[in-house]
Amino acid sequence: MNLKAERGAATRDKVLTIATRLFAERGYDDTSIETVLQESGLSRGALYHHYAGKEALFEAVLEATEAAIGAELVRAVRGSRDAEEALLTGVLAWVRLARDPVIKRIVLTDAPAVLGWERWRAMEERYSFGMLKAALDATGAVPAEFLDLHAHMLLAAVNESVLMVARGGDQATAEAAVREFVHRLLRPR
Amino acid sequence: MNLKAERGAATRDKVLTIATRLFAERGYDDTSIETVLQESGLSRGALYHHYAGKEALFEAVLEATEAAIGAELVRAVRGSRDAEEALLTGVLAWVRLARDPVIKRIVLTDAPAVLGWERWRAMEERYSFGMLKAALDATGAVPAEFLDLHAHMLLAAVNESVLMVARGGDQATAEAAVREFVHRLLRPR
DNA sequence: CCGTTTTACAAACCGACTGTCGGTCTACGA
DNA sequence: TCGTAGACCGACAGTCGGTTTGTAAAACGG
Numbered sequence: 045m046n047l048k049a050e051r052g053a054a055t056r057d058k059v060l061t062i063a064t065r066l067f068a069e070r071g072y073d074d075t076s077i078e079t080v081l082q083e084s085g086l087s088r089g090a091l092y093h094h095y096a097g098k099e100a101l102f103e104a105v106l107e108a109t110e111a112a113i114g115a116e117l118v119r120a121v122r123g124s125r126d127a128e129e130a131l132l133t134g135v136l137a138w139v140r141l142a143r144d145p146v147i148k149r150i151v152l153t154d155a156p157a158v159l160g161w162e163r164w165r166a167m168e169e170r171y172s173f174g175m176l177k178a179a180l181d182a183t184g185a186v187p188a189e190f191l192d193l194h195a196h197m198l199l200a201a202v203n204e205s206v207l208m209v210a211r212g213g214d215q216a217t218a219e220a221a222v223r224e225f226v227h228r229l230l231r232p233r
Numbered sequence: 234m235n236l237k238a239e240r241g242a243a244t245r246d247k248v249l250t251i252a253t254r255l256f257a258e259r260g261y262d263d264t265s266i267e268t269v270l271q272e273s274g275l276s277r278g279a280l281y282h283h284y285a286g287k288e289a290l291f292e293a294v295l296e297a298t299e300a301a302i303g304a305e306l307v308r309a310v311r312g313s314r315d316a317e318e319a320l321l322t323g324v325l326a327w328v329r330l331a332r333d334p335v336i337k338r339i340v341l342t343d344a345p346a347v348l349g350w351e352r353w354r355a356m357e358e359r360y361s362f363g364m365l366k367a368a369l370d371a372t373g374a375v376p377a378e379f380l381d382l383h384a385h386m387l388l389a390a391v392n393e394s395v396l397m398v399a400r401g402g403d404q405a406t407a408e409a410a411v412r413e414f415v416h417r418l419l420r421p422r
Numbered sequence: 423c424c425g426t427t428t429t430a431c432a433a434a435c436c437g438a439c440t441g442t443c444g445g446t447c448t449a450c451g452a
Numbered sequence: 453t454c455g456t457a458g459a460c461c462g463a464c465a466g467t468c469g470g471t472t473t474g475t476a477a478a479a480c481g482g
Contacts, residue, residue, distance in 0.1 A: 046479095052430065072346070073262070076468060087432045088470080094430090098469065157261070157346035161396055193410040196397055197390035204389035205382055207350055213382070221382040229417050236449060241459065265439060276461045277441080283459090286441070427480070436471075446461075452454090 056094050056104075059084050064105045068146040072102055072154045099158065106155050106167060109146060114171040116141055121175075127182030132226055134179060135202055138172065139222055142206040143215070152203055173199055185230040194229070201225060245283050245293075248273050253294045257335040261291055261343045288347065295344050295356060298335060303360040305330055310364075316371030321415055323368055324391055327361065328411055331395040332404070341392055362388055374419040383418070390414060 062084050066075040077098055081088060095101040120137035124130035142148060156164045165173075177195040180186055186194050202222055209218045251272050255264040266287055270277060284290040309326035313319035331337060345353045354362075366384040369375055375383050391411055398407045 049429090051478095055430080071349075077470085078468065089433070089472090089474095090431045092470070153350050154346050157343050160260075161342055162400060165400070187413075189406060190410040190413060193394055193397060193402070193407060194414060196393050197410070197414055200393035201386035201390040204385050208382060208385055211351060211354070217378060218382060221379040221386070224376075224379060225383060225386055225418070228420060229414070231417065231420065238458090240449095244459080266441085267439065278443090278445095278462070279460045281441070287439095424482090425480105426482105427478105429478075430476090432473100432475080434471105434473085437469095439468080440466090442465080443463090444461105445463105446459105448459085449457095451456085 052094065055086070055090065059086065059091060059094065059101070060104060060108060063101055064109065064146060064150070067102060067105055067154065068149045071149060072158050077101075102150075102154075102158055103163075103167075106150060106159070109150055110167060110171040113138075113141060113147065113151075114175070117172060117175055121179070127179060127184070128230060131176070131179040131183060131230075132223065134175060135198075135222060135226060136219055138202060139206055139209070139219055140215075142203070143209065145210075148207065148210050152207060168199075183230055198226070198229060241283070244275070244279065248275065248280060248283065248290070249293060249297060252290055253298065253335060253339070256291060256294055256343070257338045260338060261347050266290075291339075291343075291347055292352075295339060295348070298339055299356060299360040302327075302330060302336065302340070303364070306361060306364055310368070316368060316373070317419060320365070320368040320372060320419075321412065323364060324387075324411060324415060325408055327391060328395055328398070328408060329404075331392070332398065334399075337396065337399050341396060357388075372419055387415070387418060 059080065063075075063080050066079060066083070069075075077088070077091065080086075080101075081091060084091075091101075095104060117134055117137055121130045121134045124133050142152070155167075159167070168174075173195070176199050177192065180195045180198065181191055202225075205213075205218045205222050205225075209215050248269065252264070252269050255268060255272070258264075266277075266280065269275075269290075270280060273280075280290075284293060306323055306326055310319045310323045313322050331341070344356075348356070362384070365388050366381065369384050369387065370380055391414075394402075394407045394411050394414075398404050
């Protein structure tokens with residue numbers, strides 16, 4: 045069970061790469077399975093053998109993307125002195141990372157609508173959001189009862205700033221604004 | 234030109250009402266024009282005479298919903314003493330309003346993906362977001378360079394709290410968290 | 423080493439859906 | 453009264469997601 049497994053994995057990888065590009069370029073709705081098949085040179089049967097359907101394919105793409113983001117963020121915050129620095133560093137790293145159109149379109153725009161907000165949120169929890177919540181908790185600046193909510197609100201706010209930049213906003217200003225935003229949130233009463 | 238115009242307007246209204254319900258219940262993708270036709274008793278030709286297509290129908294639904302929200306928010310903030318009170322009142326009113334599944338699904342979840350983030354944002358600008366930005370400006374707590382960004386970030390954060398409540402969170406806690414969140418943001422350095 | 427099972431892939435096919443198009447009917451203005 | 457334009461109809465075409473049946477070969481078990 046080696047040659048076949050490798051072939052299968054290679055095929056999944058190829059499809060995943062192509063699908064990621066197409067979903068990012070055209071969005072979920074305007075990306076047809078047909079196109080994925082054409083560009084990958086695969087047959088319908090092959091694709092449906094590896095992925096249960098279009099939605100499952102999208103979910104796999106999202107998972108891979110989130111994993112990559114998570115790894116990148118871990119690298120970014122490594123070596124931070126305290127919790128507050130880690131939080132700010134991570135958030136700013138995320139703002140810079142998310143300039144990638146793949147992330148903007150797939151993770152921030154399409155995912156909630158395609159998978160439903162629930163499943164999207166569960167996925168985020170395992171990656172970027174999980175880190176942010178832990179970092180926010182470690183600062184001790186937020187009362188426990190609001191921790192989960194404020195972590196979500198902060199991430200949503202940061203995500204929004206990413207989309208603002210994508211829409212033509214200035215990156216430097218956005219980073220400064222995020223810095224200020226986080227700073228205000230962390231100040232005790 | 235009265236009977237005809239009225240009939241047309243009545244038809245558009247009927248379709249809009251039915252489409253709003255269906256979009257809210259099943260989401261954009263899982264709502265077929267076919268179903269809208271069945272439930273409204275209309276023919277394809279009639280529907281396509283009034284609306285250019287499925288997306289245009291969705292946009293009309295969104296527009297009507299946003300307009301209703303805007304009107305409701307105006308009512309809510311009327312009589313506020315100062316800018317800060319108006320901002321907080323408006324935000325909390327929005328949190329309560331948005332419990333409506335129609336708003337959650339159509340405005341917050343599907344709209345950005347269906348219309349694209351740009352067009353969705355342009356629409357929000359004309360309604361809820363415009364109000365929030367003006368209120369935030371009036372408080373004078375946010376430097377001009379960050380006003381637009383912080384207004385967006387705040388709205389995104391509040392929207393997120395709405396979705397948290399929808400997911401099973403506690404309404405009272407969410408309102409308290411939003412209150413605290415806004416309060417922290419408004420404090421000067 | 424041989425028969426069986428499992429895996430990767432292929433291709434025809436199906437049902438559902440969106441959008442188009444020619445056409446009908448009727449209110450309304452000239 | 454007659455021509456026009458708007459409201460509405462229904463058949464049809466094209467696309468798309470998903471299913472089913474079939475095939476070749478790799479892995480497995482005795």
